Amino acid sequence: MSLALQLAAILGPRGWIPGHEAAPWQRDWLDRYGGRPLGVARPASTDQVAAVAAACHAAGVPVVPQGGNTGLCGGAVLGQPGGVILSLARMADIGTPDPASGSIEVGAGAVLQCVHEALHGSGLMFPLHLGAEGSAQIGGLIGTNAGGSHAFRYGMMGDLVLGIEAVLADGTVWNGLRAVQKDNAGYPLRRLLCGAEGTLGIVTRAVLRLVPEPRQRATALLTLPDLTAATAFGIRLRAEAGEFLTGLEFFSGLGLDLALEHVPGLAMPLETRGSCYLLVEVASGSALVPLDDILGGVLEQGMEDGLVLDGALAASEAQRAAFWRLREEQPEGQRLEGPQLKHDISVPPGRIADFVAEGAALCEGLVPRVRINPFGHLADGNIHYNLTPPAGAAGFAGRDQDLGLALAKLAARMGGSFAAEHGLGRAKIALADAVRPAVERRIMARIKAAFDADGMLNPGAVVGGVQQE
Amino acid sequence: MSLALQLAAILGPRGWIPGHEAAPWQRDWLDRYGGRPLGVARPASTDQVAAVAAACHAAGVPVVPQGGNTGLCGGAVLGQPGGVILSLARMADIGTPDPASGSIEVGAGAVLQCVHEALHGSGLMFPLHLGAEGSAQIGGLIGTNAGGSHAFRYGMMGDLVLGIEAVLADGTVWNGLRAVQKDNAGYPLRRLLCGAEGTLGIVTRAVLRLVPEPRQRATALLTLPDLTAATAFGIRLRAEAGEFLTGLEFFSGLGLDLALEHVPGLAMPLETRGSCYLLVEVASGSALVPLDDILGGVLEQGMEDGLVLDGALAASEAQRAAFWRLREEQPEGQRLEGPQLKHDISVPPGRIADFVAEGAALCEGLVPRVRINPFGHLADGNIHYNLTPPAGAAGFAGRDQDLGLALAKLAARMGGSFAAEHGLGRAKIALADAVRPAVERRIMARIKAAFDADGMLNPGAVVGGVQQE
Numbered sequence: 004m005s006l007a008l009q010l011a012a013i014l015g016p017r018g019w020i021p022g023h024e025a026a027p028w029q030r031d032w033l034d035r036y037g038g039r040p041l042g043v044a045r046p047a048s049t050d051q052v053a054a055v056a057a058a059c060h061a062a063g064v065p066v067v068p069q070g071g072n073t074g075l076c077g078g079a080v081l082g083q084p085g086g087v088i089l090s091l092a093r094m095a096d097i098g099t100p101d102p103a104s105g106s107i108e109v110g111a112g113a114v115l116q117c118v119h120e121a122l123h124g125s126g127l128m129f130p131l132h133l134g135a136e137g138s139a140q141i142g143g144l145i146g147t148n149a150g151g152s153h154a155f156r157y158g159m160m161g162d163l164v165l166g167i168e169a170v171l172a173d174g175t176v177w178n179g180l181r182a183v184q185k186d187n188a189g190y191p192l193r194r195l196l197c198g199a200e201g202t203l204g205i206v207t208r209a210v211l212r213l214v215p216e217p218r219q220r221a222t223a224l225l226t227l228p229d230l231t232a233a234t235a236f237g238i239r240l241r242a243e244a245g246e247f248l249t250g251l252e253f254f255s256g257l258g259l260d261l262a263l264e265h266v267p268g269l270a271m272p273l274e275t276r277g278s279c280y281l282l283v284e285v286a287s288g289s290a291l292v293p294l295d296d297i298l299g300g301v302l303e304q305g306m307e308d309g310l311v312l313d314g315a316l317a318a319s320e321a322q323r324a325a326f327w328r329l330r331e332e333q334p335e336g337q338r339l340e341g342p343q344l345k346h347d348i349s350v351p352p353g354r355i356a357d358f359v360a361e362g363a364a365l366c367e368g369l370v371p372r373v374r375i376n377p378f379g380h381l382a383d384g385n386i387h388y389n390l391t392p393p394a395g396a397a398g399f400a401g402r403d404q405d406l407g408l409a410l411a412k413l414a415a416r417m418g419g420s421f422a423a424e425h426g427l428g429r430a431k432i433a434l435a436d437a438v439r440p441a442v443e444r445r446i447m448a449r450i451k452a453a454f455d456a457d458g459m460l461n462p463g464a465v466v467g468g469v470q471q472e
Numbered sequence: 473m474s475l476a477l478q479l480a481a482i483l484g485p486r487g488w489i490p491g492h493e494a495a496p497w498q499r500d501w502l503d504r505y506g507g508r509p510l511g512v513a514r515p516a517s518t519d520q521v522a523a524v525a526a527a528c529h530a531a532g533v534p535v536v537p538q539g540g541n542t543g544l545c546g547g548a549v550l551g552q553p554g555g556v557i558l559s560l561a562r563m564a565d566i567g568t569p570d571p572a573s574g575s576i577e578v579g580a581g582a583v584l585q586c587v588h589e590a591l592h593g594s595g596l597m598f599p600l601h602l603g604a605e606g607s608a609q610i611g612g613l614i615g616t617n618a619g620g621s622h623a624f625r626y627g628m629m630g631d632l633v634l635g636i637e638a639v640l641a642d643g644t645v646w647n648g649l650r651a652v653q654k655d656n657a658g659y660p661l662r663r664l665l666c667g668a669e670g671t672l673g674i675v676t677r678a679v680l681r682l683v684p685e686p687r688q689r690a691t692a693l694l695t696l697p698d699l700t701a702a703t704a705f706g707i708r709l710r711a712e713a714g715e716f717l718t719g720l721e722f723f724s725g726l727g728l729d730l731a732l733e734h735v736p737g738l739a740m741p742l743e744t745r746g747s748c749y750l751l752v753e754v755a756s757g758s759a760l761v762p763l764d765d766i767l768g769g770v771l772e773q774g775m776e777d778g779l780v781l782d783g784a785l786a787a788s789e790a791q792r793a794a795f796w797r798l799r800e801e802q803p804e805g806q807r808l809e810g811p812q813l814k815h816d817i818s819v820p821p822g823r824i825a826d827f828v829a830e831g832a833a834l835c836e837g838l839v840p841r842v843r844i845n846p847f848g849h850l851a852d853g854n855i856h857y858n859l860t861p862p863a864g865a866a867g868f869a870g871r872d873q874d875l876g877l878a879l880a881k882l883a884a885r886m887g888g889s890f891a892a893e894h895g896l897g898r899a900k901i902a903l904a905d906a907v908r909p910a911v912e913r914r915i916m917a918r919i920k921a922a923f924d925a926d927g928m929l930n931p932g933a934v935v936g937g938v939q940q941e
Contacts, residue, residue, distance in 0.1 A: 103707055103822025104853070126711060148656050159654065161663075162631065166887070175911050181887050183818040184852045185628065187617050187667050188891035188904055189916045189934055194630075194663040198656050210887075215714045238572055242595060245684045245757050246715045288714050289766050297760050349652040353572025383653045384573070418635070418650050418679075422657035435657055442644050447658045449922035454915060465658055 006062040010044055010087070013054045018045045018093070028069060028088050029080060036077030036429050038084035040067075047093045049168060049176060049207045056205060057174025059087055060459050066172075067461045068201035070143025071114065073135035075345060076428025078200040079143065082463035089205060091142045097121045105213045106165055106182045111142030111206050118211070127213040130157035130249075134331055142206045148198030150424030152330075155382035156249050159424070161197035163212045169196055169204035172455040182210045195450070200426055201461040203454040217249075217286035221298045222317040224326045225305075226277040230356035232310040233279050236301075237352065237381050239310075240283065243301045247294065250284035252330045253355075254378035261376065261391070262329065262336030269332060270325065275313035281381065282330045333378045337389055342398050344390040346410050350419035352384040358417060362388060365409045369402045385423045404433075411438045432467040475531040479513055479556065482523045487514045487562070497538060497557050498549060505546030505898050507553035509536075516562045518637060518645060518676045525674060526643025528556055529928050536930045537670035539612025540583065542604035544814060545897025547669040548612065551932035558674060560611045566590045574682045575634055575651045580611025580675050587680070596682040599626035599718075603800050611675045617667030619893030621799075624851035625718050628893070630666035632681045638665055638673035641924040651679045664919070669895055670930040672923040686718075686755035690767045691792045694774075695746040695782040699825035702748050705770075705779045706821065706850050709752065712770045716763065719753035721799045722824075723847035730845065730860070731798065731805030738801060739794065744782035750850065751799045802847045806858055811867050813859040815879050819888035821853040827886060831857060834878045838871045854892045873902075880907045901936040 004012075011019040020028075020043040030037035041064065046052045059066045065086035069079040081088065094110035100122055101107065107129070109118060115136040118129050131144065133151035143149075145167065149160045157163065166180040179193055186193075196204055227233045233253055240248060256278045263269055273280075285298050295316070305311035317323035337343050350358045359377050366373050372393035379386045388410060392398055399406060411421030411434050421438055422431055436444055444466070451458075451466045473481075480488040489497075489512040499506035510533065515521045528535045534555035538548040550557065563579035569591055570576065576598070578587060584605040587598050600613065602620035612618075614636065618629045626632065635649040648662055655662075665673055696702045702722055709717060725747045732738055742749075754767050764785070774780035786792035806812050819827045828846050835842050841862035848855045857879060861867055868875060880890035880903050890907055891900055905913055913935070920927075920935045 101820065101822055103703055104820035105710070106820060148660075150654050150656075154654065158627075158631070161660070162627070171911065171915075177911050177915075178909060179912070181889060182820040183854075183888050183892070185619050185623065185818040185849075185854045185892035186889035187619075187893055187895045188889050188900070188908060189667075189896055189912070190672075190919050191617075191630075191663055191667060192912060192915060194660055195919075198658075198660060203659075215711045234572055241574070242684045243758055247758075289712055289716075291766050291769070292761055297758050300760070349654040351570065351573035351575060351651040353570055380654075385652075385654045419652050420650060420655035420657055423652070423654035424656055426656045427658055431657070439657060440647060442640065442646050443648070443658070443661060446640075446646075446661060446923060450659050450664075450919060453918035453922045 006058060006064055007042055009058050010042065010055060013058065014044055014046060014051060018047060018051065020045065025088065028072065028090060031077045031080045032073050033075060036082065037080035038082060040081055040088045041085055043088045043090055045090045045093050049170065052089065052170045052205055052207050053174045053176050055089060056170050056172065060173045065459055065462050068142065068146065068205045070140035070146065071135065071138035073139045074143065074147055074428060075425045076430040078147065078426055078428030078461065078464045082429055091140060094207060100125050100127050100213055102127060104182055106210050107213055108180065108208065108210050109141050110208055111140065113141045115139050115141065115144060122213070126216055128216040129211055130214050131160060131163060134334065141209055145197050145206050145209060146200045147426045150385065152250050152252055152380060155251065155380065157214060161194055164193065164197060164209050165212050166210035167193050167196055167206055168208040169206045171204050172457065172459045177204065180208060180210055198426060200428060200464045202451055202465045203460065215288045217288050218290050219294050220284065220286040221294045222323045222326055223283045223298060223302060224273060224315050225281040225283065225311050226273050226275045226313040227279040227281060227311055229278050230359055233281055233381060234353060234356055236305050236310045239305065240301055244285050244297050247285035247287050247297065248382065249286045250282060251380065251382040252282040253381045254280050254330055254333050255376055257374055258333045258336065258376045258378050259329065261340050262332045265336045265339035266332045269328060271329065272315050273313045277312050282326055337376055337391055340391050342392055344399060344403055344406060346388040346407060347423045347425040348388050348410060348414045348419060348421060349383065349385045349423035350414055350417045352382060354417045355381065355384055355386060358386060358413065362410055362413055365413060366390065366406060369405050369409065370399050373399065384419065407434055408437060427465050429463055436467065475527060475533055476511055478527050479511065479524060482527065483513055483515060483520060487516060487520065489514065494557065497541065497559060500546045500549045501542050502544060505551065506549035507551060509550055509557045510554055512557045512559055514559045514562050518639065521558065521639045521674055521676050522643045522645050524558060525639050525641065529642045534928055534931050537611065537615065537674045539609035539615065540604065540607035542608050543612065543616055543897060544894045545899040547616065547895055547897030547930065547933045551898055560609060563676060569594050569596050569682055571596060573651055575679050576682055577649065577677065577679050578610050579677055580609065582610045584608050584610065584613060595685055597685040598680055599683050600629060600632060603803065610678055614666050614675050614678060615669045616895045619854060621719050621721055621849060624720065624849065626683060630663055633662065633666060633678050634681050635679035636662050636665055636675055637677040638675050640673050641926065641928045646673065649677060649679055667895060669897060669933045671920060671934045672929065684757045686757050687759050688763050689753065689755040690763045691786040691795055692752045692767060692771060693742060693784050693795045694750040694752065694780050695742050695744045696748045696750060696780055698747050699828055701779040702750055702850060703822060703825055705774050708774065709770055713754050713766050716754035716756050716766065717851065718755045719751060720849065720851040721751040722850045723749050723799055723802050724845055726843055727802045727805065727845045727847050728798065730809050731801045734805045734808035735801045738797060740798065741784050742782045746781050751795055806845055806860055809860050811861055813868060813872055813875060815857040815876060816892045816894040817857050817879060817883045817888060817890060818852065818854045818892035819883055819886045821851060823886045824850065824853055824855060827855060827882065831879055831882055834882060835859065835875060838874050838878065839868050842868065853888065876903055877906060896934050898932055905936065
């Protein structure tokens, strides 16, 4: 019996989509990767996932797990035609939150926004937020160790996952669905699966960590002279209001202009313009904390010292949403301007201004008048250092790879990373091999082999295929 | 040239201690493990560590890294005679804190308390605290992924280490001294080294994450009727004061009695006795937070509802220290009572009362009238479930292993861990093999082989030697 027939028999009519109907799953979000699959498996249970993995393993056919397919590095589609895409979308159950333990168990296919909605009114929340939350699934967020705007306070996905169930390359099920923060019984397999992009195992279920929902919140939008001032202001914010800080996001003058020009319905409430804007959000679980006073005090001092030029506190939930949209539509504003290059950098937070300045000199040297649009997460040093061609130009004069390499090396020199929260996928393998120490890449290839000696799970992602020595 | 002579030449007279003078390093803290070494290497630099590792690798002689040697599972001494103990104590440099990035770089031999002292007055702190901090070294804390009393708020050691430099089995140096929270460029080697107890690499340097030092603090000691009430009170505390909670520690009536009886200078300030005591500590970086009101409000409500029977707020730093001593001297009180069995359990925090009750039934079934002294960290579910023989008995009637296995299985059934923050070392290998899924132990052995194919680094710890398939 052919593999396709075997899989159809395992999965039933709703669970198997043949290759010629696979278009909705085939390509990545940026439409850069994705070979035509043999078909799309849509299992409804861990047992079915295990059976699919075992059958594919026996047939020597690769499997690529896919969540919401919102990744930016091509990690959730096929590098070569002929493999099987395994969509977790039907395994989307969401359990009951456990308030005593601060946890909830969910299927890998649960959409992040549905998890948020399921917790509504429980007094607990799952503190991961990112632009794609209406589509991104828990399994994919684990696979990419997603970050987002709240990571500084609550951690990345790997910090928020207490337990995992996963199916290994040969169909063996690993039940690591423990629900405890402290587990030092050997190497942290759970941590390894977070960020492994499905190359070590197929995540099927997870226990997520919940935190108390804040009872009050304050949000401010600020104009600052530059990123150096923003860094100084950030230090002060952390010192005075660090335990309340849930958002400290920055964007640039260029980014604001592009968003206002291209994205309908945006408005900038501040009159004073600068080269840097900050969105600051603080939240508290206690109604007794004078949150407005605390934030107001830091703002006032910042204005007195010239670190802050202008600012507004959100007076309503609608205004708060409008402030956040200015930040969240940064990618969309740039996308609508035309071609772009995305770089997902992190540096020690104190080096952000240096990185942006030195990066600009490097980019200008490679592509004169290239337009640089850095935005991101000031508190953890994560810069989305995105480029738009010089005004009137159609592209980057063929220097796309050179730009990426120069910025990656600069980040490395500053003690940072060229792959902060988007992962490697297929898009950044060459960069990883060029920038990271050879011993690091060698050990990673051996770890891949320890889980998946035959290279059946998402081959070509993260390590670029198993390199046997 | 013999290996000893080679190592003496690499390390110089201060750096090599021959086996017959190795007694201070040879045995573990509980004096259960430790074969006589060929000698103790005390390198002063990463280059020297690399040279020692390479020479030992070439000679086929095992190396066991050792920090402050305060571990409880025998992971920092030799399982067999003849290997080399590699002490990091001379690599104890402490860098300058970087307030903009919230980080500091230190040598693996830096003692935790010295790191705390070096940060004094900087406005920043390193938020890891545990009983052994006067001896425990950063490298050992990384190797065991140490937890402690503040882990609920700030995370375990693995959460507080941004970057690592390590020497691999063959002497290759891996420089992972990045200083960023977000780094998704492949598998998290840094996370793997945290908790690996020196079996995957020898940690030589680290970049630690710092947090703003609190400006105010409030500490309370409470009597509660039982652990069920403590759990209910804990939920409320997290909801009302979760972002300020730095300590939520429990101990038992028996534990209090043993400590008061054996440890000089302890005093219990509360008149009302119960079966459960809580030490609650909250802290804030903002002087504007009405911390006493917030904590006082939760306490008052708890008393009204019968969850809290009695309580006192520390009125001075001396009183605060006295409260903490009641909790921190729990191990010492029990040690002075005579023989004991230590179990380092974690369960989902909501299951603590169930675990203690069901565990008591199991233990009573195996050793009638055994005395159970559970204490630990209520907020993260970490129970030090320690046993003292029945009054008048010299031991546990030969049921030591049975007790450990029964409790480990109970923890597993509740979604917890039998090795919460002390690791596996040599003491818990058999337990891990008995309790954890075979696939999990198999993958761990393969990971060990991926780093250290010849089993040269701390053989016998964590995975019990490389099991080739």
